[in-house]
Amino acid sequence: MTNQQFFLKENVFVEPLVNNWYAWPNLISPIPYSMYMVKTHLRLMKSFVNNYELHIIANQNPEMAGGGEFVDCSAEQVEDVKRLIEKFENEGAIFKELADSVSALDDLIKSHKSGETIEPLYDQVPEHLKGYVELFMDLYHNPSYRLIEGLLYDSEYYKRELQSVSFGILDDDANRPFVLSTPRLADQNNIQLRLPFASPLWDIIFKARELPISKAQIDQVFQAGDTQGGLDYMELFTTEPPSLTYQAPEQGSEASYIGHAGFMVHNKEVAVVIDPVIAYRTNKIKHDVISFSQLPPKIDYLCLTHNHSDHVNIESLLQIRHKVDTVLVPKNNGGSLCDPSLKLILQQIGFKVMELEDMEVIGLPEGKLMSIPFLGEHGDLNIRSKTAWFIELAGKRMYFGADSANVEPKMYQHIAKITGELDILAIGMECVGAPYTWLYGALTTDPVSKNIKDSRRLNGSDFDKASNMIKIFNAKQVLIYALGLEPWYGYFMGVDYSDDSEQIVQSNQLLEHCSSLNIPCERAYGIRNIAL
Known part of the structure; x- marks a missing residue:
């Protein structure tokens, strides 16, 4: 032995x-x-x-x-x-x-x-x-x-x-x-x-x-x-x-949905992973997940969108730390009780970390990635540690918005002038989130009234907000994600949707809207590989 x-x-x-x-x-x-x-x-x-x-x-x-x-x-x-x-x-x-x-x-x-x-x-x-x-x-x-x-x-x-x-x-x-x-x-x-x-x-x-x-x-x-x-x-x-190992694209590049809010944009020269929450492979779901052994041997950039546990998932991050060159995180306010520095947190657990300002650019072979301002989904708290990610690779332009809410369309109009039209727009539609006190209430030292709790919620984009983004960026393909649809993520999502759940109703509207415009659109689930 x-x-x-x-x-x-x-x-x-x-x-x-x-x-x-x-x-x-x-x-x-x-x-x-x-x-x-x-x-x-x-x-x-x-x-x-x-x-x-x-x-x-x-x-x-x-x-x-x-x-x-x-x-x-x-x-x-x-x-x-x-x-x-x-x-x-x-x-x-x-x-x-x-x-x-x-x-x-x-x-x-x-x-x-x-x-x-x-x-x-x-x-x-x-x-x-x-x-x-x-x-x-x-x-x-x-x-x-x-x-x-x-x-x-x-x-x-x-x-x-x-x-x-x-x-x-x-x-x-x-x-x-x-x-x-x-x-x-x-x-x-x-x-x-x-x-x-x-x-x-x-x-x-x-x-x-x-x-x-x-x-x-x-x-x-x-x-x-x-x-x-x-x-x-x-x-x-x-x-x-x-049973399965990483396979680089034979030709060109791929954008691979890897579960919940996770994406991997990769080719034979570079690998960028966004918000990984990696599933474990059991017999029941072995063909429905991308697990740890299917990630590339080196992750050049690990991009994190915001400090919620389904996006900065320490469980997954610790297990891929040995693969990661640099973690990219959004700029932090510095010292806020509700907005601790992601850079310092991740440095404490062994990562090399770089903070990016809004619209800051990192070069990639045959492309670039950019930190995009992220509005909403934080109950109006002054939390700056949040960003969406724009990636351009081999001439294809992609936006990964996570739980961003399009509360100010004018901002995206300004951004679209810089990024150009999008080949892929991935947006979360957790449009009915919990009151902000569900996650941040422990940090307050005064009672919060019910009307404030009901008003200030952790909401992502609904149909109107998401469809407007599609129009602004003239997106050619749309993926709805980060809804917690996969049952194997129930331990951290805690959601139980029905056909009448507003998140399903609103995302169905977006599916129908895109269909009427001949724009491919789907709710991401399990595994999805898109050739670029």
Whole structure:
């Protein structure tokens, strides 16, 4: 057995965790993490312990299970959840103190109404935040503050030891619990290895999706940190190579839809991947997905659109880090609680990252890519970390808009003068999103009224907005995507559409509209390769 070589099984799923909760970018940044831990994680776990029967019943209803309010654990796990609460409240007490400090700082800032200099307030900044914030006034004398994120990552508040990765094996009928509402507890069906995400040891394991490694290498990784769970780590591996591997286009270039909001634009010279959320290959869906072994051996540019977990998916990013040359992310406001720097987050977990300004251009062989302004879908919050991507390759022009909402058509008219007409326009139509507080409510320290929640939602484009973009860019082909249609993404999308769902109604309108104009249009699903 010592001479055998092993591959990571294709149906092994991976969940990066921060303190036993599924890791998304805002849980990497220390101050946002403290807010989510106190106002979301602890709140949900205490609710489960107090009334676990309600949570269990609610999770049997698909419409409620993905709403983010019900913990998907069993009655037998109540004691485990209690222990996790105790750990949070004792070992993680500093995060409660940080969250209280943010609340106190917010109160301090709101109390300054004179419009005069804000400098005397530095003495009143809560002790935990002293030296980590800059206070400032805008042009209209409104006070605010920014977090000095670079310092915070080098402080005691960034605890790499809370990071771990859980491994399990998917069968055809397995459903993973919704990631934003359920802690990941060690059990007989998983093994959790505690190592910082930045550790190069992860690359050894994830390369084994395609390239074999020895048992000694496997032992090296799994013996490098504490483990929990009853699954033998050798059960994750096989001597069988992956069933499918990357195939570069024989001639020319391709734009390949790789699931949810993911695209790969590639040829024999260059590969650009956008918003990858890579599916695991089980027998049931093995012909419906592009999985890890089908990605190119080198990804020149990994382009990310915005800081939501279905677009910046740490689960997928960690597993392809060894392939990625440079990650391109949108420019950040710098220090906003609701808009932490994607550049700093990704640097902390081992990536080389470049920020792009609006309309900034990167050259490609026989083409270019450009960062395009992204409006909407963030509840009117001042979040700048969002961009769409324009790619020109071999004379073909493509736009990947993710969840952009065309709230200002004049902007796209200006952009069209620069990009020219589009050969492919890919646009998301999640036109009825959740209230912004669903994702960002933990970061607020004041109650938000129902009328504000109902008004300010995480909406993408509807029929009117999307059809207007088609007209402005004179698009020759349209793909509707990022709707969460594929059932294997239910663990992070939590949607359950019917024919009457507004997202389906609106996208059907766009399909009919394009048909009347003889423009090819489809709702992307599974795999779609487009020759350029």
